[in-house]
Amino acid sequence: MKENMLPAIKVTAVAIFLFSILYPLLLLGIAYFGPNNGKGKIIEYKGRKYYKSIGQSFTGNKYFWSRPSAVNYNANGSGGSNKGPSNKVYLAEIQARIDSFLVHNPGIDKSAIPVDLVTASGSGLDPHISVQAANVQVKRIARIRRFKESVLNKLIEKHTEKPLWGLFGPKKINVLELNIALDNL
Amino acid sequence: MMIDAVGSLLLFFIVVILSWPLGKYMSKVYKDDLSGDGLLTKAERKIFRLMKVNPSSTMNIRQYLLAFATVNMIWLLYGFGILLVQGQSLLNPAGNPSMEWTLALHSVISFITSTNQQHYSGETGATYLSQISVFTLLQFVSAAASLSVGVAVIRCLKRTGQQLGNFYVDFIRSCTRILFPLAILAATFFIFRGMPMTFNSPETVVSLQGDTSVVATGPVAAMIPIKELGSNGGGYFGTNNAHPFENPDSISFVIHYIIVLLLPMAFIFFIGYFLENRKFANMILGVMTLGLVLITIPIVWQETNGNPLVSKMGIDTSSGNMEGKEIRFGSYYTSFYSGENAVVPAGTITSMLDSYMPLSGIPMLIGMQVDGFFGGLGTGLINIFYYLIVAAFLGCQMIGRTPVLLGRKIGLPEMQLATGVAVLQLLVPLALTAIACFVINETPGGNATLGWLGNSGAHGFTTMFYEYVSATAGNGSGFEALGDNTAFWNLSTSIAMFSGRFVPIAGVLIIAFLLSKKKSAETSDGVLKTETATFGLFLFMVIILLNALSTLPVFALGPLQEYFQMSH
Incomplete structure (x- = not known):
């Protein structure tokens, strides 16, 4: 055992130097040249700073709503609902979200509500909604903000992000950017 | 589609x-075939001199196992110690607390075994110090250790009389030549996609609507590359790759997918070049690819079809089962990624597996149990090696020959070890799940008192079984509705992870060492050819048979029951 102890301790020391000291320092150096010096992409608006990729809660009627979140968009404790697909409490929750959506959005047919608008994301911090989720809210926002629907439709089109190389993932909209643009109209 | x-x-x-x-x-690296690799060679030589290790020396089986055990014990003590006192102020701007001892023990075992099951949440349960000096470090060293063992096994199969090699030499080379440069490269990509790499304290952000929230951040980009490259899987944040900082966009998703599979697959090509037997490596590659495809397809099919109980409510579910999934990946690529991470025990997640459809659970469980359809870096080969021995044995029996693998006779001790370990791997999760069920039943008030299961019934049963299978296979993903930070779960999954890591590694080293001592048998027409597609298919059948036989009844109690209840 003793003749094994020394090399094992030495090899661990080498690893600590390589991976806990040299490696993070090198990356800090690289991060200095990265977006926002490695502190995450930022959107600045009216003197406030927002993280572009961290979703925010939008529940007011004058904004495009973001997706439901199991952790209420708490960026210090990400999490999903972890509810199973047959869980009765979960199914009742979805039903309640659908009902609430219909109350706030009169004149919308139930079949137009996309599933992402009534289900919680994995991280609870999803910054995006689907294009359909934005479209289905146009009527409500147009009424409250007294805009023409066509103006909002154009805004949505402008903020729709296409899939990478036309291949990976669905079309999506960053809710924060869309709502900032909405405030700027 | x-x-x-x-x-x-x-x-x-x-x-x-x-x-x-x-x-x-x-x-080339493990044959020591690199010429004139200037700086790295010099650094390596210095390290070897410092350690007083002769790079061309070799160990016998006793020395190798002892070296492996000792170094792991040191990592365990080192990590355990730091986690117990991480709550002090060094590199802890968020002021997170130290870990309770069962949680600390579970976390450190989880990381030295390359499992990376996490019963803590990175945002509030770890500090910058522990993330860098414990978790990231252990991800590197455990991956390098698995890789070294894998190489030692292959070296034994190369020629007769060939030895295991020197653990420390392979270990250092795995670190300097493979993991370190690849991690730097991947981290650079990630940083430019907007992944944080900072030691600043978390900022408080007031949202557009006026809500206040602290945004957890840290040296994320240091941990993420190695968690994928080393088949570890432990995320910086609680929600792993679903978190927008760990996986900001489609480009980062693509990189994630590539680096999870990269080294396990490269290892198969390595076998081909190292043994100078490309056909044999291609056969294994074929079997593994078939496994990956057959496991991914049902998951994708189930998840893109959506939850029928939600469709019944009359809304548009054409984008699939989106509970626990992120818009930027969509249900297709999310489940595609889950297929990959069921077979490669990185076990990272871009979505919450607990909210998957019941029939998605079955392929994920099979993928983890086999743990050899690519499998982990180094450990994938270890697992497939057991199946190879069993398949070669059965195949040779069928054609009435003495069992031979790669020209070496398989004797009684090798066969006993191989089947023993393979059965133990299947038995451990089953037994532990039974114990957990027993505890729930015997506790007055059951789950209501214990608070373990967030979902009841058949789904709750699957949750517990998944936790143990994942721990044994070194996968580390989980159905997260499990209230798993309790002494019972911390300690019982520690047992599963410990046996799931060290028993197969010890077993495979012994078998490989025994085989290396045998004389190469003459190859003649009558010998079972292990390089053919026929044998590949046979190997695949053996794998499925071994695993299906042991777990079919469990599927009936868990996912199948839930499926039938849902479609009723």
Whole structure:
């Protein structure tokens, strides 16, 4: 055992130097040249700073709503609902979200509500909604903000992000950017 | 759907194209065939001199096992110690507390075994110090250790009388030549996609609507590359790759997919070049690819179809089962990624597996149990090696020959070890799940008192079984509705992870060592050819048979029961 102890301790020391000291320092150096010096992409608006990729809660009627979140968009404790697909409490929750959506959005047919608008994301911090989720809210926002629907439709089109190389993932909209643009109209 | 299929095929082929030359390079590294690699060679020589290790020396089986055990014990003590006192102020701007001892023990075992099951949440349960000096470090060293063992096994099969090699030499080379440069490269990509790499304290952000929230951040980009490259999987944040900082966009998703599979696949090419038996490696590659495809398809099919109970409510579910999934990946690529991470025990997640459809659970469980359809870096080979021995034995019995693998006779001790370990791997999760069920039943008030299961019934049963299978296989993903930070779960999964890591590694080293002592048998027409597609298919059948027989009844109690209840 003793003749094994020394090399094992030495090899661990080498690893600590390589991976806990040299490696993070090198990356800090690289991060200095990265977006926002490695502190995450930022959107600045009216003197406030927002993280572009961290979703925010939008529940007011004058904004495009973001997706439901199991952790209420708490960026210090990400999490999903972890509810199973047959869980009765979960199914009742979805039903309640659908009902609430219909109350706030009169004149919308139930079949137009996309599933992402009534289900919680994995991280609870999803910054995006689907294009359909934005479209289905146009009527409500147009009424409250007294805009023409066509103006909002154009805004949505402008903020729709296409899939990478036309291949990976669905079309999506960053809710924060869309709502900032909405405030700027 | 068509376009998604094209995208996923493209992703897979990118991995093949990248891992091929990497495998060739690895063969050179472990043959010590690199000439004039200036700086690295010099650094290595210095390290070897410092450690007083002769790089061309070799260990016998006793020395190798002892070295492996000792170094792991040191990592365990080191990590355990730091986690117990992480709550002090060094590199802890968020002021997070120290870990309770069962949680600390579970976390450190989880990381030295390359499992990376996490019963803590990174945002509030770890500090910058522990993330860098414990978790990231252990991800590197456990991956390098698995890789060294894998190489030692292959070395034994190369020629008769060939030895295991020197653990420390392979370990250092795995660190300096493979993991370190690849991690730097991947981290650079990630940083430029907007992944944080900072030691600043978390900022408080007031949202557009006026809500206040602290945004957890930290040296994320240091941990993420190695968690994928080393088949570890432990995320910086609680929600792993679903978190927007760990996986900001589609480009980062593509990189994630590539680097999870990269080294396990490169290892197969490495086998081909190292043994100078490309056909044999291609056979294994074929079997593994078949496994990956057959496991991914049902998951994708189930998840893109959506939850029928939600469809019944009359809303539009054409985008699939989106509970626990992120818009930027969509249900197709999310489940595609889950297929990959069921077979490769990185076990990272871009979504919450607990909210998956019941029938998605079955392929994920099978993928983890086999743990050899690519499998982990190094450990994938270890697992497939057991199946190879069993398949070669059965195959030779069928044609009435003495059992031979790669020209070496398989004797009684090898066979006993191989079947013993394979059965134990299947038995451990079953037994532990039974104990957990027993505890729930015997506790007055049951789950209501214990608070373990967030979902009741058949789904709750699957949750517990999944936790143990994942721990044993070194996968580390989980159905997160499990209230798992309790002494019972911390300690019982520690047992599963410990036996799931060290028993197969010890077993495979002993078998390989025994085989290396045997004389190469003459190859003649009558010998079972292990390089053919026929044998590959046979091997695949053996794998499925072994695993299906042991777990079918469990599927009936868990996912199948839930499926039938839902469609009723």
